[in-house]
Amino acid sequence: MTESTPRNVVAKRDQMKSVIMALGMLPVLILLAIAFELLSGKFLSVNNISIVLQQASINIVLAAGMTFVILTGGIDLSVGSVLAAAAMAAVIASTWPVGWLGVPLGMVVGLLFGLANGAFIALLGLPPFIVTLGSLTAVRGVARLMGDDTTVFNSDLPFAVIGNGTFLGIPWLAIIAIAVILMSWGILRGTVLGTWIYAVGGNREAARLTGIKVTLVLLFVYGMSGLLAGLGGVMSASRLYAANGLQLGQAYELDAIAAVILGGTSLVGGVGSIWGTLIGALIIAVLSNGLILTGVSDIWQFIIKGLVIILAVALDRYRAKGEART
Amino acid sequence: MTEPVLTMSHISKTFGPVRALVDVSLTVYPGETHALMGENGAGKSTLMKILSGAHSPDPGGEIFVDGKPLPTGSPQVSKEYGIAVIYQELSLAPNLTVAQNIFLGGEAARAGIVNRAEMREGAQKLLDRLGLDFRPSTLVGSLSLGERQLVEIARAMSRDAKIIVMDEPTTSLSSRETDKLFDVIAGLKAAGVAVIYISHRMDEIYRLSDRCSVLRDGSYVGTLDRKELDADRLVKMMVGRDLSSFYKKDHTPTDTARDVVLEVEGLGDGRFVRDCSFQVHRGEVLGIAGLVGSGRTELLRLIFGADPAAEGRVLLEGREVTPKSPRQALDAGIAYLTEDRKGLGLFLDMTIRDNIGMAVAERDAGGLGRQNFAKARERAKKAVEALGIRTPSVRQTVGALSGGNQQKALLARLLEVQPRVLLLDEPTRGVDVGAKSEIYRLIDRLAQEGLAIVMVSSELPEIIGIADRCLVMRDGYIAGEVTAGPGAPINQEDIMFHSTGAVGEKQKERAG
Numbered sequence: 023m024t025e026s027t028p029r030n031v032v033a034k035r036d037q038m039k040s041v042i043m044a045l046g047m048l049p050v051l052i053l054l055a056i057a058f059e060l061l062s063g064k065f066l067s068v069n070n071i072s073i074v075l076q077q078a079s080i081n082i083v084l085a086a087g088m089t090f091v092i093l094t095g096g097i098d099l100s101v102g103s104v105l106a107a108a109a110m111a112a113v114i115a116s117t118w119p120v121g122w123l124g125v126p127l128g129m130v131v132g133l134l135f136g137l138a139n140g141a142f143i144a145l146l147g148l149p150p151f152i153v154t155l156g157s158l159t160a161v162r163g164v165a166r167l168m169g170d171d172t173t174v175f176n177s178d179l180p181f182a183v184i185g186n187g188t189f190l191g192i193p194w195l196a197i198i199a200i201a202v203i204l205m206s207w208g209i210l211r212g213t214v215l216g217t218w219i220y221a222v223g224g225n226r227e228a229a230r231l232t233g234i235k236v237t238l239v240l241l242f243v244y245g246m247s248g249l250l251a252g253l254g255g256v257m258s259a260s261r262l263y264a265a266n267g268l269q270l271g272q273a274y275e276l277d278a279i280a281a282v283i284l285g286g287t288s289l290v291g292g293v294g295s296i297w298g299t300l301i302g303a304l305i306i307a308v309l310s311n312g313l314i315l316t317g318v319s320d321i322w323q324f325i326i327k328g329l330v331i332i333l334a335v336a337l338d339r340y341r342a343k344g345e346a347r348t
Numbered sequence: 349m350t351e352p353v354l355t356m357s358h359i360s361k362t363f364g365p366v367r368a369l370v371d372v373s374l375t376v377y378p379g380e381t382h383a384l385m386g387e388n389g390a391g392k393s394t395l396m397k398i399l400s401g402a403h404s405p406d407p408g409g410e411i412f413v414d415g416k417p418l419p420t421g422s423p424q425v426s427k428e429y430g431i432a433v434i435y436q437e438l439s440l441a442p443n444l445t446v447a448q449n450i451f452l453g454g455e456a457a458r459a460g461i462v463n464r465a466e467m468r469e470g471a472q473k474l475l476d477r478l479g480l481d482f483r484p485s486t487l488v489g490s491l492s493l494g495e496r497q498l499v500e501i502a503r504a505m506s507r508d509a510k511i512i513v514m515d516e517p518t519t520s521l522s523s524r525e526t527d528k529l530f531d532v533i534a535g536l537k538a539a540g541v542a543v544i545y546i547s548h549r550m551d552e553i554y555r556l557s558d559r560c561s562v563l564r565d566g567s568y569v570g571t572l573d574r575k576e577l578d579a580d581r582l583v584k585m586m587v588g589r590d591l592s593s594f595y596k597k598d599h600t601p602t603d604t605a606r607d608v609v610l611e612v613e614g615l616g617d618g619r620f621v622r623d624c625s626f627q628v629h630r631g632e633v634l635g636i637a638g639l640v641g642s643g644r645t646e647l648l649r650l651i652f653g654a655d656p657a658a659e660g661r662v663l664l665e666g667r668e669v670t671p672k673s674p675r676q677a678l679d680a681g682i683a684y685l686t687e688d689r690k691g692l693g694l695f696l697d698m699t700i701r702d703n704i705g706m707a708v709a710e711r712d713a714g715g716l717g718r719q720n721f722a723k724a725r726e727r728a729k730k731a732v733e734a735l736g737i738r739t740p741s742v743r744q745t746v747g748a749l750s751g752g753n754q755q756k757a758l759l760a761r762l763l764e765v766q767p768r769v770l771l772l773d774e775p776t777r778g779v780d781v782g783a784k785s786e787i788y789r790l791i792d793r794l795a796q797e798g799l800a801i802v803m804v805s806s807e808l809p810e811i812i813g814i815a816d817r818c819l820v821m822r823d824g825y826i827a828g829e830v831t832a833g834p835g836a837p838i839n840q841e842d843i844m845f846h847s848t849g850a851v852g853e854k855q856k857e858r859a860g
Contacts, residue, residue: 212718212719213713213716213717213718213719214709214710214713214717214718214719215717216719217698217702217706217709217719218709220695220697220698220702221695221698221702221706224695224696224697224698225691225692225693225694225695225696227691227692228686228691228692228693228694228695229695230654230673230674231652231654231674231684231686231692231693232674232678232706232707232761233674233675233678233679233707233765234675234706235675292695292697292698293697
């Protein structure tokens, strides 16, 4: 910021920086895709890409909700269980006279669980990790209870098109995922609430002293995470024509958190973007799909996926440090 | 006289452009309780940190312990030479026992196995010697703050300390605990240990010290013997400096006939602030002085609703508002500038635009809570212009700005809500001289525009330079009020008297 540096040069440099920051893990995603194409020869086919998008879609939706939460410096470990409960509700309701109601019902179930998390965290001031760890277990129990601990089926699911249909050749699941990303982007970058979310995560006490409704912000992000987990439940149910309270959504929260972290969102809060989360979720999906295509055993898939996550984040830290120094 | 146990000679210390200490010398004798006095920022703590090895002095300074030169800059070496510092923020492990804490780092161990019995015995001996009545097996976490301090002293004694430094040890002690501490100090004295005692409280200095040295603005002013100790003299030594002209005060001083904007009635939180009442008029700058820990920040936070009030009311233009949250205060027209702009004020990762507009973003928003970016940019640009914030663009992140510009950005955020009352907590802390004078100008201008301003400051020249009246706080109470007379500024010595609780000759004269 010396006199000799013209304003536009500084502005351009800042712009470049923010572009590089926004790109984040995109180069990693592209490299992975090219590597798998070279190794298998069929990764980049239209058909396979469509499969990858479909596989990624539910995690994208969960990770979008997780992004809201992590941006405030919190965490939501309950999304997998909430997804299972919502899927149960959706399938059960699909057998009622107006079967389509299963869709909104599943989402409302998710929203209510999310708001319950938010109430404990925002109103009682309990730590998010503890609250959502508790609901991870409790809601899993509720999901099992809903179907008397059995798998519920509906071979004539009225909203099966969500999970299996396409629109102009694109799977509906992928379209929903992209819509969720766009909506999240709109909220985070276009509304006052979005600015507040970043502010609460960046400095919670400063946010309170600035007159920001911190309680409302926390209720919103956990509610949003629950709502999107509910949507994920509906997507999952419509794909499978069934739901199982015990198994569905197990460990999904880990993939969602991994996607958010891969996307460059800080676990401390206040820094990150929804586009990073999208790329993070796609990296996870590409890895799963590519490793299968190249014939790697599923045991090794776990090990490789875990290592890639650690490596990618290490790389990101290193890069961020380099920038801070300049 | 005996040989000194400690000689510090020609100690200077510069931190970047700041000269914290300039050619300070200090001599301490065995068995002496040597008080060290000075305003906040006079250099007492820096001097002690050099002694303890936390900082290295600039080349040229030398320290001798028992005649031997002390290699500076290593806490470990300083400890080995028998120097122990009892810190304000205690460094004990609350989950361990008294004995374990006393011997922490120097456990009686053989082949890595701790000999508990030996440790307990050793600890008991030390406790007996100091006349302390708790057991070695007590958990430190269950002790009061005062007792913990005594454990720290026991720890220092276990290492054969010759010089023990106590930095305002009584700030968080009850009077019974203080008495106990003084007994222990008397015991140390009898055992030939030198105690360097930093305090702001005159009564303690009178009670304890054999000699008293005074620092001011990083320089050594002088040393008084016990029989020369005199409040008037000490205060003059601590304060005596010229007020430079860079304070700006064009707003007309208090005219009590003018409307009262803010009225505080018996406000208190039951802990740090008790029964505080005062009024602030339109266009007035009211200073609040007092020592660190006297409840000034807590008082401002109560008025702003940042902490819950246990008693009292806040009235704005005659109407009760007593905010329960910062949001209510802001809505009523009360804004608060925190003393900790990085920790409690700014969003360092966010842009200047977002930081300045944060408090009014909701007001400006369009339908569905859409943020009005054009308006926010407009506001930020105007504020950058008006306050002279030096930045290439309002999209710069605030964390990249200098301290002074950060402070101005935070002030800009407060001014966007168009408050009628401005509560400023150390408005120029950590700000360079140029930005300081700009902030003074701004405060002056705001007063001219009719705001009621309350300013907490540890820098007396600042209060004298721009405040019309000054309240002095001590131990949570408003201990006194000092008003600028016609043509005469606020008297600095009066402030020092009120804040230390000293009754000086002048006060007696006036009372008589």
